[in-house]
Amino acid sequence: MDKQVLFLKFFDFITSVHQTTHAFSKGAKLEDVTPVQYKMLEYVAVSQPVTLSSIADCTHMSLPNTSREIKKLMQKGLCEKVADTDDRRKQLIRLSEKGQQLMNGIFGHMLSQLEGRIGTLSDEKLKEIEQALDLLHDQVFRA
Amino acid sequence: MDKQVLFLKFFDFITSVHQTTHAFSKGAKLEDVTPVQYKMLEYVAVSQPVTLSSIADCTHMSLPNTSREIKKLMQKGLCEKVADTDDRRKQLIRLSEKGQQLMNGIFGHMLSQLEGRIGTLSDEKLKEIEQALDLLHDQVFRA
DNA sequence: CTATATAATTATCATATGATAACTATAAAA
DNA sequence: TTTTATAGTTATCATATGATAATTATATAG
Numbered sequence: 001m002d003k004q005v006l007f008l009k010f011f012d013f014i015t016s017v018h019q020t021t022h023a024f025s026k027g028a029k030l031e032d033v034t035p036v037q038y039k040m041l042e043y044v045a046v047s048q049p050v051t052l053s054s055i056a057d058c059t060h061m062s063l064p065n066t067s068r069e070i071k072k073l074m075q076k077g078l079c080e081k082v083a084d085t086d087d088r089r090k091q092l093i094r095l096s097e098k099g100q101q102l103m104n105g106i107f108g109h110m111l112s113q114l115e116g117r118i119g120t121l122s123d124e125k126l127k128e129i130e131q132a133l134d135l136l137h138d139q140v141f142r143a
Numbered sequence: 144m145d146k147q148v149l150f151l152k153f154f155d156f157i158t159s160v161h162q163t164t165h166a167f168s169k170g171a172k173l174e175d176v177t178p179v180q181y182k183m184l185e186y187v188a189v190s191q192p193v194t195l196s197s198i199a200d201c202t203h204m205s206l207p208n209t210s211r212e213i214k215k216l217m218q219k220g221l222c223e224k225v226a227d228t229d230d231r232r233k234q235l236i237r238l239s240e241k242g243q244q245l246m247n248g249i250f251g252h253m254l255s256q257l258e259g260r261i262g263t264l265s266d267e268k269l270k271e272i273e274q275a276l277d278l279l280h281d282q283v284f285r286a
Numbered sequence: 287c288t289a290t291a292t293a294a295t296t297a298t299c300a301t302a303t304g305a306t307a308a309c310t311a312t313a314a315a316a
Numbered sequence: 317t318t319t320t321a322t323a324g325t326t327a328t329c330a331t332a333t334g335a336t337a338a339t340t341a342t343a344t345a346g
Contacts, residue, residue, distance in 0.1 A: 001269045006261075007254050011189075013276050016284040017160045022203070034302060046154075052324060060165070065304065067325055089312045089323040111150050117283055118149075126144045129282060132275035133156050139272060140260055141159040177332060195294060208334065210295055232293040232342045 010140075028109040032076060033102075036061070037069055041078065041095070045103040049082060049092040078102060153283075171252040175219060176245075179204070180212055184221065184238070188246040192225060192235040221245060 030038060036059070043058050044050055056066040070093060073079040078099035084090035095103060118126065173181060179202070186201050187193055199209040213236060216222040221242035227233035238246060261269065 001266050003254070003258065006269065006273060007250075007257055009273065009276050010257060011250075011253070013280055013284070014160060014164055016280055016286065017157060018164075019286060020284045021157055021161075036303070053322085061303090062305070063324065064306080064326080069303090071325090087313070087323085091324070107150075107154075110154070111146070114150055114153060114283075115146065117285075121282065123144050125282070126149065128278060130149060130152065132278045133152050135271060135275045136279070137156055137159055139264065139268070140257075141156070141163045142260075143159065143162060179333070196292085204333090205335070206294065207296080207336080210293095212333090214295090230293085230343070234294070 024110045024113045025106070028106045030106070033073075033078070034069075037073055040066070040069060040073065041099065041103060044079065044093055044095055045100075045107075048094040050094075051084070051090050051092060053090075055093065073099070167253045167256045168249070171249045173249070176216075176221070177212075180216055183209070183212060183216065184242065184246060187222065187236055187238055188243075188250075191237040193237075194227070194233050194235060196233075198236065216242070 025038075033041065039059050040055055043055060047054070047058075052066055052070060053063065055061075055070070056063045059066070061069075070079060074081065077096055079093055080096045080099075082092040082094060084092050118129065121129070168181075176184065182202050183198055186198060190197070190201075195209055195213060196206065198204075198213070199206045202209070204212075213222060217224065220239055222236055223239045223242075225235040225237060227235050261272065264272070
């Protein structure tokens, strides 16, 4: 097994995933949300409610900058703060109704893009794809 | 086959790939090269020599901004221009010796990161991984 | 030959992003 | 209780990035 060749395949694969990600998000209307803000919204959508610190950690941002951008997202009415009753230093963030709808729309758009790619495949093929996702996730792209 | 479930799996997978990419590039010393400039270097490294227009296309940048950033990369001694003898409007870009060394170092770093993840796997497992990469690349993450 | 399309450059501007210092409030440890 | 650690805010600055208009040079179509 030539590791050099496998590496090139990985590199090509990662590039393809990035391009596909770009293609998927293209066309989803994101008026008034910057790339960094979108990344934050995506994280909040999946893990809500979350503290500012965990947003900062997971998006590789500093706490001050995270605070600033969340403030902007709240001003746009996309996020809400909830006080943490256990630890009053913490601020729990979650999507607002409007933010939830925005992300639902985006996820729906991505789903339809995916549908366009795998919609016609047989159930056996889909099973194979699912297994491939699991394998790579566990063996290579694990955190 | 529940498409909704498969979508969530895809979403999770894409997130993992992005995080792994981030982890891979972390630690590679990129003094004085911005993220956008790095993206350009990566494209040039793989496809050189390339025209400014193709760099602009593939990195989703405007031509003026591409021109500006390439200029900076040349000032840093990482890229070179070669005139296209066929069409004198075109500027072919390639890595300089220094740029080549930089990218070799980064690719080497990524290779060792990958090695750390799959280095101990059996040849059969590696074959499976290779097939999974091919499958997903062809069926889902194709351009 | 003239008009038009392509490739790239330069200049300029607004905004997004990243970094840091100074600060407040609360919790936990000594 | 005093000290120290944690969570977050605010303000400020420098730089990176994205958008656009105006310009030059060359190629190609009519």
